[in-house]
Amino acid sequence: MSQALHPMLNIAIKAARTAGTVINRASLDLDLLKVTTKSANDFVTEVDHRAEEVIIETLLAAYPGHGILAEESGRTHGAKDSDFVWIIDPLDGTTNFIHGFPVYSVSIALAFRGQVQQAVVYDPTRNDLFYASKGRGAFQNDKRLRVSKRTRLTDCLISTGFPFRQGDNFKRYMQMLEVVMPACAGLRRPGSAALDLCYVAAGYTDAFFETGLSPWDIAAGSLLVTEAGGLIGNFTGEADFMNQREVVAGSPKPYGQLVQLLSPFSRVIALAAPAAPGASTLSAIVDPVELTPEQALAGAEATATAAPARRAPTRITKDTMQRERQAAADAEPKPVRKRSTSGGNAPF
Numbered sequence: 239m240s241q242a243l244h245p246m247l248n249i250a251i252k253a254a255r256t257a258g259t260v261i262n263r264a265s266l267d268l269d270l271l272k273v274t275t276k277s278a279n280d281f282v283t284e285v286d287h288r289a290e291e292v293i294i295e296t297l298l299a300a301y302p303g304h305g306i307l308a309e310e311s312g313r314t315h316g317a318k319d320s321d322f323v324w325i326i327d328p329l330d331g332t333t334n335f336i337h338g339f340p341v342y343s344v345s346i347a348l349a350f351r352g353q354v355q356q357a358v359v360y361d362p363t364r365n366d367l368f369y370a371s372k373g374r375g376a377f378q379n380d381k382r383l384r385v386s387k388r389t390r391l392t393d394c395l396i397s398t399g400f401p402f403r404q405g406d407n408f409k410r411y412m413q414m415l416e417v418v419m420p421a422c423a424g425l426r427r428p429g430s431a432a433l434d435l436c437y438v439a440a441g442y443t444d445a446f447f448e449t450g451l452s453p454w455d456i457a458a459g460s461l462l463v464t465e466a467g468g469l470i471g472n473f474t475g476e477a478d479f480m481n482q483r484e485v486v487a488g489s490p491k492p493y494g495q496l497v498q499l500l501s502p503f504s505r506v507i508a509l510a511a512p513a514a515p516g517a518s519t520l521s522a523i524v525d526p527v528e529l530t531p532e533q534a535l536a537g538a539e540a541t542a543t544a545a546p547a548r549r550a551p552t553r554i555t556k557d558t559m560q561r562e563r564q565a566a567a568d569a570e571p572k573p574v575r576k577r578s579t580s581g582g583n584a585p586f
Contacts, residue, residue, distance in 0.1 A: 244371045246301070246348055250324075250358040251369060253296035254344045257289035257328055258362035261335070261344070264288075265363075268338055282332060286310055289328035293346060297324050304348075309454045323349045327454040331430035340364075345432035347457035357458035359432045368436040368462055376439050376465035385468040386441040389491040394444035396488075396496070397426045397434045401450060410503060411449070417499050418447075435459025438487050439466035445488025445496050447473075449505075453480050460487070469493040473504035 243251070264271065264285040272284045290310050297304065298316060305323040306316035316324070324346065329335060331342030340363040348356040359368040368383075370376040376383040388394050396418065401411050419425050426443065428434060432455060434446045439462040457480065463470050470487035472479040475497040479485045484505060486496055 243369075244356060244374075247356045247358065247369060247371050249297060249300045250346045250348065250356055251360075251367065253293040254346050254358045254360035254367070256292045256296055257344045258360050260289045260292060261285055261329060261342070261362050265335065265338070268336065271336065273336060282310060283329075283336065285335070286329045286332060289344065290326060293326055293328055293344070294324075297346075307453065309452070321351050325349060325354075325454050325457040327432060330432040330455060331428075334429045339429065341428045341430050341433060343430050343432045343436075345454065345458045347461065349457065354457055354461045357461035359436050359458050359462065361433060361436075368439070370439075370462045370465040372461060372465070374465070376462045378436070378440055383439045383462070383466040384441060385439060385463070385466050385489040386444045386492075388444050388489060391421050391445075391492050391495040391499075392423065394422050394488075394492045395424045395426065395442075396422050396492075397428060397437065397443045397446045399429070399431055399434070399448035399451075400427055414447075414500065414503050418496070421495075421499060431455040432459045435463050435470075435487055438468055438489075439463050441466075441489075445486065445492045447484075447486040447496060447500060449484045451483060451485055456480065456485055460485075463487045471497070473497065473500040475501070 264283075274282055287310055290308050294306055294308065294311070294315050297306070301322065303317050303320055303322075305313065305318065305320040306326065307313055307323055308315070308326040309328065325348075327345040329342060330345050334340070335342045342361075342363070344358075344360040344362065346358045347354050353372075355372045357368075357370045360366070361368075366378060368376070368378050386394075398418075401408055415425070428437075431446075431448055431451055434443070434448075435456060436459055437443045438446050439459075460470050460480070467490075468488055469490055470479060470485065470493075471477055472482045473484050473486055475486075475494070482505065486493065486500055488496060
């Protein structure tokens with residue numbers, strides 16, 4: 239690398255490459271892997287554990303006073319009250335790895351008082367190293383990264399992840415896909431959220447969204463996106479995404495359009511107070527400014543199919559009836575009188 243890197247970033251890169259060596263060695267004979275199940279469709283291998291061990295050993299050897307938040311071991315290692323916390327996913331895309339599908343990565347981020355300052359995502363199958371320091375840009379190997387310049391969602395390639403755990407809301411996700419798929423050029427599901435965010439930063443894809451993710455899945459990738467000029471948030475576009483288990487990221491224009499499509503599915507909204515009776519769900523949570531044609535059509539259809547509001551019952555009295563009759567009489571047209579040719583007045 240031609241540029242001078244932050245010392246903490248250098249240590250993270252060393253840890254990521256060491257873990258990548260462990261992963262590559264194990265990928266040569268997948269039949270010998272010992273695989274256990276954390277929950278339905280959620281797997282962990284001895285490679286996950288070994289890769290996490292070498293990462294933690296490398297980081298704590300250099301910074302013994304730092305904290306650790308890792309996918310497999312949680313907070314059992316490192317200092318418990320440090321302002322510096324390393325957030326680690328030793329093998330993001332374990333299911334892909336088990337099957338020999340070459341899309342997985344090592345993700346390491348350093349947060350200082352809750353703000354990610356350093357980030358590394360390493361793809362061991364392609365030897366691609368993505369890294370960033372806050373305020374100093376994002377890079378892939380020695381190449382500076384910038385998000386794509388596309389502005390219309392209809393031209394964009396979007397990546398996502400599918401729900402796979404028991405208890406996940408599959409119907410909700412299908413509804414999201416029904417909204418997003420017709421509005422974009424294509425949808426992809428690679429299987430590693432960390433790499434998905436790197437690909438947004440590199441401009442390979444224009445946006446990304448997913449639910450059910452944990453901080454170690456997105457911490458490093460989030461800094462890469464923002465340092466490459468992109469935006470990241472929850473489904474309502476707010477910055478509180480790390481612990482909301484929903485994330486959307488992308489180039490600025492596609493990001494804004496995607497937020498408008500996904501905001502009705504936000505768990506943040508679901509937990510908030512319900513909208514006022516009679517209010518359109520779309521208009522209650524989406525700013526109507528800069529709606530795409532697809533959104534405008536969807537909003538119109540929602541309004542047309544909405545049940546009409548009920549009027550409160552009115553009590554009819556004798557006085558009310560008399561007032562209504564008088565009003566009707568006053569509204570009747572009055573006779574028009576024409577002037578006769580003889581100079582007198584005659585009725586019409």
